[in-house]
Amino acid sequence: MMNRRQALSLSAAGLLAACQSVPARGAALPTPSLHQLAREKGLRFGSAVGAGRPGTVTASFDDPLYREILAHECGVLVHENELKWYVLRPDVNTYDYARADRIMDFAARHGMDVRGHTLVWHHPQWFPEWIETHDYGARPAAEAERLVVEHINAIVGRYGDRIDSWDVVNETVDPATGGLRRTALSQHLGDQEIVDLAFHTARAAAPNAQLVYNDYMSWEAGHETHQAGVLRLLEGMKARGVPIDALGVQSHIGSGNSDDSVGFDTAREANWRRFMDEVTGMGLDIVISEFDVHDKNLPADIASRDQAMAELARRYLDLMLSYPQTKDVLAWGMMDSYSWLQENWPRADGIAKRPTPYDANHQPKPLRQAIADAFMAAPAR
Ligand code: XIL
Numbered sequence: 324m325m326n327r328r329q330a331l332s333l334s335a336a337g338l339l340a341a342c343q344s345v346p347a348r349g350a351a352l353p354t355p356s357l358h359q360l361a362r363e364k365g366l367r368f369g370s371a372v373g374a375g376r377p378g379t380v381t382a383s384f385d386d387p388l389y390r391e392i393l394a395h396e397c398g399v400l401v402h403e404n405e406l407k408w409y410v411l412r413p414d415v416n417t418y419d420y421a422r423a424d425r426i427m428d429f430a431a432r433h434g435m436d437v438r439g440h441t442l443v444w445h446h447p448q449w450f451p452e453w454i455e456t457h458d459y460g461a462r463p464a465a466e467a468e469r470l471v472v473e474h475i476n477a478i479v480g481r482y483g484d485r486i487d488s489w490d491v492v493n494e495t496v497d498p499a500t501g502g503l504r505r506t507a508l509s510q511h512l513g514d515q516e517i518v519d520l521a522f523h524t525a526r527a528a529a530p531n532a533q534l535v536y537n538d539y540m541s542w543e544a545g546h547e548t549h550q551a552g553v554l555r556l557l558e559g560m561k562a563r564g565v566p567i568d569a570l571g572v573q574s575h576i577g578s579g580n581s582d583d584s585v586g587f588d589t590a591r592e593a594n595w596r597r598f599m600d601e602v603t604g605m606g607l608d609i610v611i612s613e614f615d616v617h618d619k620n621l622p623a624d625i626a627s628r629d630q631a632m633a634e635l636a637r638r639y640l641d642l643m644l645s646y647p648q649t650k651d652v653l654a655w656g657m658m659d660s661y662s663w664l665q666e667n668w669p670r671a672d673g674i675a676k677r678p679t680p681y682d683a684n685h686q687p688k689p690l691r692q693a694i695a696d697a698f699m700a701a702p703a704r
Contacts, residue, residue, distance in 0.1 A: 368653070402426050572643070596642070616678050658680075
């Protein structure tokens with residue numbers, strides 16, 4: 324049932340969409356919740372949620388039954404897109420916090436923590452266009468620095484008392500080369516300098532928050548160059564005394580986006596353990612920041628697909644949770660119909676993917692049970 328608060332918080336369009344498309348749940352949500360199971364082991368469990376344009380995949384927040392799942396299962400939320408430059412900053416002078424605030428308010432009402440994703444998604448594809456056309460003037464490095472510092476101070480200044488962990492920089496390592504990406508900002512500032520600047524600025528603005536570098540290097544074959552690049556970046560930051568507390572391992576596991584492999588059989592566990600050993604050996608914590616399972620190339624049959632995904636998830640989470648440095652597990656969405664993977668790298672047969680713990684009818688799946696089992700089996704932190 325939708326409570327009065329939830330009903331009031333829905334926009335008219337969102338309410339209409341929700342009434343049209345959301346079937347009644349029919350069964351109680353499973354207990355203990357993932358949040359409770361995680362907490363018993365000193366872990367924190369949560370999910371991304373999107374307050375995007377109503378009626379789109381990014382508008383999961385508009386679905387009242389989805390909000391019920393979040394309130395029940397999660398101890399921490401993260402904005403799916405609402406803190407990104409391209410959403411917050413339509414132009415250089417405007418900060419539009421309306422969408423981000425809806426999620427902050429919901430989290431506060433339900434006593435949930437919030438992670439901050441992300442202060443600088445340092446990837447040319449994911450900045451607003453104005454960053455390219457902006458007039459950087461006679462001292463372009465100083466102007467680029469001003470933009471970054473002002474941005475971080477504004478966001479952390481607004482939400483810093485509620486957000487205790489920030490993805491300060493996201494995806495700046497190019498998986499193809501292991502080198503750092505170049506953007507309209509870093510061409511003036513320097514590719515490494517912009518990373519250092521972002522972390523120093525974040526530390527000054529949020530002295531007590533966990534500062535995270537977040538990326539998608541993963542345990543599948545083919546990620547070796549990406550892993551090596553991330554290790555080089557982290558080692559350099561530590562050597563230069565840059566304030567960093569944790570690595571965010573996005574954990575989009577499974578098929579990846581390739582057409583020629585199922586992807587489930589290419590996990591390289593020994594190699595991945597070496598990577599994890601190196602990261603934790605630097606004194607860094609681990610955040611599983613965007614967990615989902617990509618079933619792009621699995622056979623269509625739902626029962627066997629769900630089982631294969633649950634088994635892979637369990638194997639992955641058991642490995643990750645064997646490190647006491649792993650303290651946060653966040654799913655990149657809790658319900659299949661709102662998964663970003665529905666819009667990216669479609670399956671050859673065109674059917675819907677099943678990457679998250681709940682199906683399109685708000686019902687828990689074997690993947691949810693796999694997460695619960697992994698938490699129950701995990702050593703206490
Ligand atoms: C994705 C969102 O889920 C999509 O809605 C959006 O269109 C693109 O970004 N790595 C990240 C996340 O760090 O921010 C991305 O989120 C998924 C991959």
